Amino acid sequence: MKVHVANHPLIAHKLTVLRDERTDSPTFRRLVEELVTLLAYEATREIRTHTVELTTPVTRTKGLKMAEPRPVVVPILRAGLGMLEGMSKLMPNAEVGFLGMVRDEKTLKASTYANRLPEDLSGRHVFVLDPMLATGGTLIAAFHYLLDLGATEITAICILSAPEGVKAMENEFSGSKVPINIVTGALDEKLNEHGYIVPGLGDAGDRLYGVV
Numbered sequence: 001m002k003v004h005v006a007n008h009p010l011i012a013h014k015l016t017v018l019r020d021e022r023t024d025s026p027t028f029r030r031l032v033e034e035l036v037t038l039l040a041y042e043a044t045r046e047i048r049t050h051t052v053e054l055t056t057p058v059t060r061t062k063g064l065k066m067a068e069p070r071p072v073v074v075p076i077l078r079a080g081l082g083m084l085e086g087m088s089k090l091m092p093n094a095e096v097g098f099l100g101m102v103r104d105e106k107t108l109k110a111s112t113y114a115n116r117l118p119e120d121l122s123g124r125h126v127f128v129l130d131p132m133l134a135t136g137g138t139l140i141a142a143f144h145y146l147l148d149l150g151a152t153e154i155t156a157i158c159i160l161s162a163p164e165g166v167k168a169m170e171n172e173f174s175g176s177k178v179p180i181n182i183v184t185g186a187l188d189e190k191l192n193e194h195g196y197i198v199p200g201l202g203d204a205g206d207r208l209y210g211v212v
Ligand code: URA
Pocket: 079, 132, 134, 195, 196, 197, 198, 200, 201, 202, 203, 204, 205
């Protein structure tokens, strides 16, 4: 499993504003969108391409285009939805699927309550959008779901991650034949007793959309 922690002053700056409890929802949403576009740039670095020939106004040349089948972007509802716009900006021709997952606040176990995905993901690189990699429960359940559908490569894009969650993912997927990657804006200190990332940014869904 590959883990990439962003190391860029612009990402650090945006994360600092995002973490601040005084940052309001509209600003929070905009920053998440911007951060995802920056993280997606890194996450798509090894995306499959093929060579094409073309004519510029000056000469014949060769270039690269994204290979078929197209990648699939899967935001995990609800908070992952706030990341979709930023990802779509970078990769507008990707297909988009949805996975609704919720974690029980007592047991911290994740379960699926909705899904809208292609039936067969073979040959597809799936990009999973989930802002907070906390215990890893949600992403582990989501990744198994996608692997069962035949995904050929899976990359999670997370705004923040906790070491506990990254370790849980490593334990679960270190022997996976399918490449598994995590791209995250920062690796925080720890999880608290409620399963929140410390220092973190609080509940990402609530900060994006307000408390319901
Ligand atoms: N989910 C969140 O929204 N925040 C955390 O800190 C952990 C999980």
